[in-house]
Amino acid sequence: MSVSNLLENWSKFRHTHPVDDKGYPDWEAYPSDIKWAMAIDLDACTGCNACSVACYAENNLPVVGKEKYSHGQAMHWMRIERYWDESAGVGEFGADKGARFLPMMCQQCEAAPCETVCPVGATNHTEDGLNSQIYNRCIGSRYCSANCPYKVRYFNWYNYPEQEKVWPEPLNQQLNPDLTVRTKGVMEKCTFCKQRTYTARNNAKTEGRQVQDSDVQTACQEACPVGAITFGNLHNPESQVAKQWQSQQVDLTKEVQEKDEKEGNRLRGYRILEELRPYPSVMYLERVRESAV
Amino acid sequence: MGKDIREDIAWAQINKDVLKSLESPRKLYWVILLVAIAMVGVAVGCEIYQYNVGLGVGNFDNPNVWGLYIATFIFWIGMSHSGTLLSAILHLMHADWRKPIYRFAEAMTTFSLMTAGLFVMVHLGRLWQVYYALPYPSERWVWPNFQSPLLWDAMAIFTYLSSSVLFLYIGSIPDLAICRDNIHQGWRKKLYTLLALGWEGTDRQWRNFRVTYLTIACFLIPLAVSVHSIVASDFAMSQQPGWHITSFPPYFVAGALYSGCAAIITLFIILRYVFRFEEYMTLPILKKTVRLTFAIAMVWTYLNCVEFAATWYSHDVAAKAVLIEKATGRFAPFFWGMIFCGSVLPFVMMVKKWQTNIPVMFAVSLLLNLGMWLERWMIVAPTFSHGYYPWTWDEHMWPSMVQWGIVFGSFGWFTLLFMVFCKIVPSVSMYEVKEMVYHRSLALKKEEQAVKEELAVKGAN
């Protein structure tokens, strides 16, 4: 803490962040040349759960068992939600147009409600646009979870590795050493596979180039049998995810998309609860249903 | 209406009566103490279990992350506001009937804050790392997040607690001196000698005492308001439906004063009996307290209505849904229980006959306290189980016995601290009762004089 630090960061007042009143994203002002983002095509998603299991495998998620699941203590960072048409009337579900599936995980909000409230600063916004969770810093006040509109933060209610014996020998050999196994009392959530983006950035840096789409896939994206998930650097106009956001005219820093205000909207990109202004980094594409049959 | 206090009590008698409370309370005192210890035992057991196994044993789940702990935390914080109300606000307003009862109210402030602080600890997932939340220069070079309302909370509570302790202590120095002068044996003598700081009641001491006491009282009032409005901002600063309400800070403060007053009535009745304070904690004083409580109850009711009306009138669909869910869903019995206890029951206090009826008031005050606890629960829980995201709504979460045990035990903990305090420090402020008696007798004399003069004039005529 020196005076120069103070002054320097004081002047960062609102400049380091892409969320601003003026027209954004202002990538010039963005602190890093990477902004991780995702696009999920709900029309392609079949609800098969492959992403969720891949997440268990990649991120050392504990299997809590029936009793704890019944208490709502499941630890799936990526959950698949199923919705019905309510065509038959309120509370009555019609199945004749199928169901809708929605993979839900941390939306990595640019203005995340969880970040400001952590008493110890265990959850912060990284320069590459992730909502970080520093497990060791967490003291378990759960304020972040209370404040998350999506309820995608998961708390370690028990000491899963040691006391609950979630990974009995030799199942523990499967654990991914690239990230920790969280113990009781800390909050955790989807990190967009930080360990993978880290490696990709590291390798690109060593080779002196920018991170490309081909460098990194999240575990869910890699597994998805229908390729519904796109992940990449929104900052890079060449990336698939940037193209998708662009084509759907979804703007990272707007809570009401301009296209939505226009009549006759013919695009299907949207973000969940964006009217709350957390500026989520995950764009969903509406499910499409043929009406001719 | 009777007198707040007899004007002809001899000062020496006051000393005698109050000091007696330090020596030989009624048997009930020991019963209460034992029960309180047992309750604390339950809570300690639950906490040890929870600490070792993990918070999951409390039946928390993903949306319902806070359960009863934070609700009870707010309850205790609220309770603490009574002391400030009686000792600071009424002091500034020169309401001298507060004098026999403000000491224990202040003690209540201190101990309920200490109880509230425990809930902050108890609800933490990693209690053993709590020092991460302290702002001190460490080898990690990191600081807590000052943007978090939780930290403001911690700071406000710390300030409030330490200020209250100081206020309580400063205010009882003259009484501690009396104890020092009257108790001549054992550790108590040493304790009182130490605590009395050599107080002799000199004019210099009294002069500075008066200013200091007034200054701290002045500080305490905005502090108390800020504490509960900061607790309110834990919720109001968030975006959750049912919490994100502008009227929360005043609403919380009103609720705090309300529950504090209700608790004062309860403790008033208990202390009056246990320590034989019938001469000092008189029924007229009870009546005044009851009337004050009724007034605050009406403020609270009004603010409650404002909150509902604002939600009702607004276009905030989610907040409206939470309100409807509160009133009709799983929480309906508790919600209506809160309305009954908080807004309907106080009308009992309007009946003059009952204002001084000890059994009735005892029952009413306990129910008011229950209502205020329910209020806090109804603020915290419904928003969790009926937030923005419909997929995660939760109908089945119910606090486990561990949570209930700790909440239950907290009442024991508070009672224990309070009762031990009352046994060590005079719970009626002797010097101030003397002042009260003195001033009242002067006033009486003046009155008599006036009457006499009038009579004399009449007689002369």
Place this chain on the structure above:
Amino acid sequence: MTENDFNRRDFLKVLGWGGAAVALSGCGNTSIQDGQETVTSYVTLPSFVVPSISNYFNSTCAQCDAGCNIMGRVREGRVLKAEGNPNSPINRGRMCGLGQSGVQAHYNPDRVREPLLRTGDKGETITWDKALGLINEKLNGTKGAEIAFITGGMSGHVQALLGNYMDALGSKNHFSYEAISPAVLRAANKKAYGMSMPRYRIDKAKVVVSFGADFLGAWVSPVHFSQQYAQFRKGTRPEGRGVLVQIEPKMTLTGANADRWIAVRPGTEGVLALGLINALGKAGMSIPADVAAVSNEYTAERTSKETDVSAEQIEKLAALLKERTPSLVLAGSAAEGYAHGSQNAAAIALLNRVLGNVGKTVEASASVPFPQIAPTVGNRSSLIALNDGLAAGKYKVVFSYGVNPVFSAPASMKFKDNFAKADFKVAFAHYMDETALAADLILPLDSAMEDWATVVPEYMAAPEEAGSNTYAQMSFRQPMMEKVFPDTRGVGDILLALLKQRKADEYKPFDDFYSYLRSAVLKNKVALGGKAGDDDEVFWNETLSKGIVPLKGIAGSVSAKASAAGLKLPVAADADPSYPLRLIPAVSASIRDGRNANEPWLQESPDPLTTIVWDSWVEINPKTAAKLGIVEGDIVEIASRSGSIKTQAYLFPGIHPDAVSVPVGYGHEAMGRYARGVGANVFGMLDAVYDKETGELALNETSVKISKTGQRVIIVKEEGPVGGSQAGKPKIAVQVSADKVDLSKEV
């Protein structure tokens, strides 16, 4: 570099994971520690192994029979995760949740670790020598005809070795059994198209009408079909966004993704298919005379009455099929599980002929040029044959490998009792499952991540550029790490050891299955894509590292001459009032037939439709439930003529009111900590009704009644109290009509 002649096994051993640090809870010590842990160190290390950097080994998934090509992520000598092999034409780098869980089968704490011998009610651990000697002893003096071998679907060199062994024993009793298999479909396809597993081209179709084929969930090769489906749904493809219509009594995952899900009365799928042909004729499509002769009877009114599908719906569907070609009609498990299942499948196949899809979206596939490694597919009729033989006391020695018939055979077959009649039962077991418990000798198997094998998939997917129907492939399965339990053995090794007992001379050159496989592959180097002059070692390593061996397959051809002759669908009988409901055993994408039930990830990943975890359930239509007074969470008893189970009721809109559905694969009484006691086993209560043509057990032909037991539970499920309701909520999961969006310009 110092020379070290390690073979492959030794090499894996040297990489040894034993001392490698396991990821531990990260919040224990918060400061640096000196000298507490041991560094992961090695005696020798090949240059491609760098600590903290993962290596990927190509292999083949063994979790189901689709044969997806996978890559195992290996770090510090441990396999950590399975990922899809991007070069695979089957799964193209993707994987399903079931496949991901393969690592949990590998590291499963409940695996059998040593050979076990049962004496009376007790078991004892014995050595491999003793175990193999015992088998030899029992086989001596047993006639070939008295020996039976029951396996699941098999292919590749292990199958060739098994064939050799059976020959050596002089036995022809190899039964290939699958509890859930499209056996009726294969037979119907054979008749209709001339090949049992043609290539389906969902990606080329404009309309897919699926009669209960859950191709996104559990049917044939789900990951492959999901890939095709992704193409099919793309608005940017030349054919435009495809329309999926699913016709089935119980909604499957595919049904949930359909544009229109049509609840058909159970068993009347064939009727609906013929009704559709009739409606197509009405709409002006020319119907071949022989087909028309059959379909003319199925007027819209009759079809609608029998199938419970509205006439307009049939008309609309016919109009769509006529307008948008090519289309594709699939017959799946929901249509074939009846006594007239073959007839249903045949009627559905007629639709493809009428619509002219054969050759366009139903393409010929190729088969591998080596018949001995071509897949032997499992079915349910073989279990019936084995059971009959066991009941008659024909078999003295029975081997079982890769199947769990004691669990999955209907109780009415009394398989467990009949199995006990055999003198000596040997189970090659991964877990102590129900069959292993009933066996006399249990031989512990290597996991698929420790074992050598070759795999030839039954459904032969081909890369896009391969085009013609000459592409076939063989995939390698190779060990990715040292054995987790040192005393398990690969099935190839065991078979080889057993063969040596019979033909010592012939198999002398092979130390183990690895050397057998290597020499067998090198012998056919040219056919496997190598050149005659290639160095053996180089060829072998390259082939292994690819994991996939493309072969010039024997071309097949599809015929568009599906015949309507002999097609006769029964008139639906009125339901028996004492058993008014039809039971549909559902196959979930994760648990399948229950062989993977001991993998916790699968138990904890919610069923996509009901979101229930860790238990079985019965799906009841809300209308039916209202009639019976059942609410969610009621424990109900479902009773058939052959048995009954108790489970929790779940009210589910995606099921026909005449049907109830219970997932299979639950209700294990053994197998391991994650599977045992979870849910109820619906296999047991199935009636012994068989498809009239193929003799397959008709899975959907069981009638049941439901009664409340009075108990009620809170169902453990992922969905919240409002379930799928979003009424009055902000935009969460929304749906838009296809004519409201322009999909062609999407990226």
Place this chain on the structure above:
Amino acid sequence: MKCFLRSLTLLVGLFFYASSHAADALPTLTTPDDVGPVIEQPIEFPHFRHAGDAKDGGMQINCMYCHTYARRSMVAGIPPIQKCIGCHQSIESVRDKPRIQKLFEYWDAKKAIPWKKVHDLPDFVRFNHERHIQRFYFQQDRPYQEVCGYCHGNVKAMTVAQRQKPITMGWCASCHQKDHLVSANSSKTGHGPNDCFTCHK
């Protein structure tokens, strides 16, 4: 009174001391107290002999000759025994030394040597050797002994390696917050990342 004043002064003093410490305390890179314990290794490897300066009888072998993974992996790694044997099988002169005999015992038994970790970071910390070596060794062209020595101290003078630096978070940060040259022939500077998520996993 005086006593009271004294304690008051002391309190205020303490507070200011603490604050000033917070304000600009840069922990010194090494204090004698930070030296780690002596760790008993299965073989007492003489670093000074291999890596030490010639004047001290060392052979000046580059650290990354043995710890070869450091430049391309998160971990520096311990060389496989094969590497030791590669040289030592042809160095007859020291063949009888007990350490070397021990080494050959392990080699013959095909058993990995259970070296103890000297710099064992907590499991939630991600330290990347590659990044640091790339930055300071390859881009800035600093001598390798200096670069490795930033964290590992003067290993070339040690027998068995011993921790010389505190390796605490504040210590890491003290270096990360300093501006370093981006490369050897550039005047541009930059500091290490200060993002928690970079080092914590």
Place this chain on the structure above:
Amino acid sequence: MSKRYLLALYNNFDEAEAVVRELRNADIKGFSAADDLVVKSPIEHPEVEEFLGDKPVKVQWFTLGGALTGGLLAFSLIAGSQASFYSQMKGGKPIVPIPPDLVLTYEMFILGGVYITVLGFLFCAGLPARRSPLYSAKVSEDQIGILVKADDGSVAILKDIFTKHKALEIQEEAGR
């Protein structure tokens, strides 16, 4: 000239007031009413200040100083620590945000005020103190004490004044 202490106890404030007024007017050697006269009472009696003459109270200056120091210190600590090397972006908010800092500044303002006021009180009231040689427990009960300090020679005069006003008891420092 050595000094001696005298303590007289009175029943009520009226008598004590009369004594003080007389003492203030009397010219006694070695005794000044401003410095050598201390009234001890069991209750706070603002009138005492009146008849003792104006003696300023300075506690409020401590309060002001404490409050300002607390507030300033808090603000600089908070803003400074947020701006430190580990400055982390949070939720789209500036790194050094003024509004939340003000809340904490407010709290610390009060905290500083209260603490320093208490210190000021102790300082101004001369606490903690050793008990003066002449003290009667009666003072903390119901009697008013007047403690004076005067030259040896004036003791008699003082005693006279005390007794004149019906002193209940006069304590004298043991002879020296």
